[in-house]
Amino acid sequence: MKQPRAHRAGTRLRPVLAALVAAVCAVTLLSAPAQADNPIVQHVYTADPAPLVHNGRVYLYTGHDEDGSTYFTMRDWRVFSSADMVNWTDHGTPMSLATFAWADADAWAGHVVARNGKFYWYVPVRQRSTGQKVIGVGVSESPTGPFRDAIGRPLVGNGEIDPHVLVDDDGQAYLYWGNPNLWYVRLNADMISYSGSPTRIPLNTAGFGTRTGDPNRPTLYEEGPWVYKRNGTYYNVFAARCCSEFIAYSTAPGPTGPWTYRGTVMPTQGSSFTNHPGIIDFAGSSYFFYHNGALPGGGGFTRSVAVEKFTYNADGTIPTLTMTSTGVPQVGTLDPYVRQEAETIAWGSGIETEPSGEGGMNVGWIENGDHIKVKGVAFGTGARSFSARVASATSGGRIEVRLDSPSGPVVGTCTVTGTGGWQTWATSTCPVSGATGTHDVYLRFTGGSGYLFNVNWWQFSRS
Ligand code: FUB
Numbered sequence: 157m158k159q160p161r162a163h164r165a166g167t168r169l170r171p172v173l174a175a176l177v178a179a180v181c182a183v184t185l186l187s188a189p190a191q192a193d194n195p196i197v198q199h200v201y202t203a204d205p206a207p208l209v210h211n212g213r214v215y216l217y218t219g220h221d222e223d224g225s226t227y228f229t230m231r232d233w234r235v236f237s238s239a240d241m242v243n244w245t246d247h248g249t250p251m252s253l254a255t256f257a258w259a260d261a262d263a264w265a266g267h268v269v270a271r272n273g274k275f276y277w278y279v280p281v282r283q284r285s286t287g288q289k290v291i292g293v294g295v296s297e298s299p300t301g302p303f304r305d306a307i308g309r310p311l312v313g314n315g316e317i318d319p320h321v322l323v324d325d326d327g328q329a330y331l332y333w334g335n336p337n338l339w340y341v342r343l344n345a346d347m348i349s350y351s352g353s354p355t356r357i358p359l360n361t362a363g364f365g366t367r368t369g370d371p372n373r374p375t376l377y378e379e380g381p382w383v384y385k386r387n388g389t390y391y392n393v394f395a396a397r398c399c400s401e402f403i404a405y406s407t408a409p410g411p412t413g414p415w416t417y418r419g420t421v422m423p424t425q426g427s428s429f430t431n432h433p434g435i436i437d438f439a440g441s442s443y444f445f446y447h448n449g450a451l452p453g454g455g456g457f458t459r460s461v462a463v464e465k466f467t468y469n470a471d472g473t474i475p476t477l478t479m480t481s482t483g484v485p486q487v488g489t490l491d492p493y494v495r496q497e498a499e500t501i502a503w504g505s506g507i508e509t510e511p512s513g514e515g516g517m518n519v520g521w522i523e524n525g526d527h528i529k530v531k532g533v534a535f536g537t538g539a540r541s542f543s544a545r546v547a548s549a550t551s552g553g554r555i556e557v558r559l560d561s562p563s564g565p566v567v568g569t570c571t572v573t574g575t576g577g578w579q580t581w582a583t584s585t586c587p588v589s590g591a592t593g594t595h596d597v598y599l600r601f602t603g604g605s606g607y608l609f610n611v612n613w614w615q616f617s618r619s
Pocket of ligand 1: 203228264317318379380395430431432
């Protein structure tokens, strides 16, 4: 269970598993060299994945389950990004309920599309004046935000949730959403208005499978439509049946149907009674994002996003996928000779992130024994030094640079002294030897009791 923990700048809930995760990992690492990379994020609970490929990176938009939540208590959304599918950079909270002055709750499952040189984030929220679920739209010039309310009011609303947008090859965009129904409306090219009226997609068993035991809901369709086009076929992948949900899909010859039910993508698994699909192609492979309750303290209201790689069958059908803790293979390697954000993480143990005074985010709340794993770091012929941008309002500590496990060989140790503030930054540099070839790097933090220091970025040097 997560516990409230006093924070130096006020009281804050620390996701915290920290100790639990550390213990689980330590045991795992003693018995096997491979470490889990699923779920993707360990320092906050994430839900309802919406991946977007843009300019050679995957941007992963998620909801955020509050620590200790016993309902879908969700107040903001999060963004992470990756160039290699295993090391994910935390970009923080670029949109929240506060973005929409007319909304007061339920920052639930959304979807982001890029168009017109902008990024549009369609989200379900509760409208304060009516208490009804409606669809809002945020907009930003950057995939990492900040996002602002695009129109100052709901885009559309009928009490239903989970918007998703398909921009078809002819430029026509469709907004889909719904639970218990499935709706679409044609968006205008501005992406913030629509033409015509919302139309209900007929939910019949040929199109969406047969549900038993609920006369009000004869088909399997529940929520979370993810609609895309591949090789001329339109796919609608959705959360099926409730509860517990599984992921199913239907296909159609056009964006509005008629739909044919095709079966299961991911069976019910993983300690969460909901699931939520997100599918992309990236760097020549296909990826399926989903959520489960796999982190310590995880469950139906404390979920975490994970990802699996898959290959479509020759006939275009989607194979049945199983949740794993291993995650997906790395795409390429990570270059340690360019500045890397400390919040670019394959697996974090005990740490949190926060906005940095130097821009972006930094890693914080570091205590003795915490660590960050960065996967597949390509040192080549060898690194000679390591630098880290650090800040400490206390007396600092040390950064041990280890290879391949938290207890692997130490190739360098940097000392961090007090800098006079948690956002008073200095660069600490130390010699490195023995770092050649490609390794997982573990930055292991040591020192006395309490919070030691923050880290904003790090970089190795060949000289
Ligand atoms: O996260 C809140 C709701 O749970 C989402 O809108 C649904 O898709 C389900 O995952």
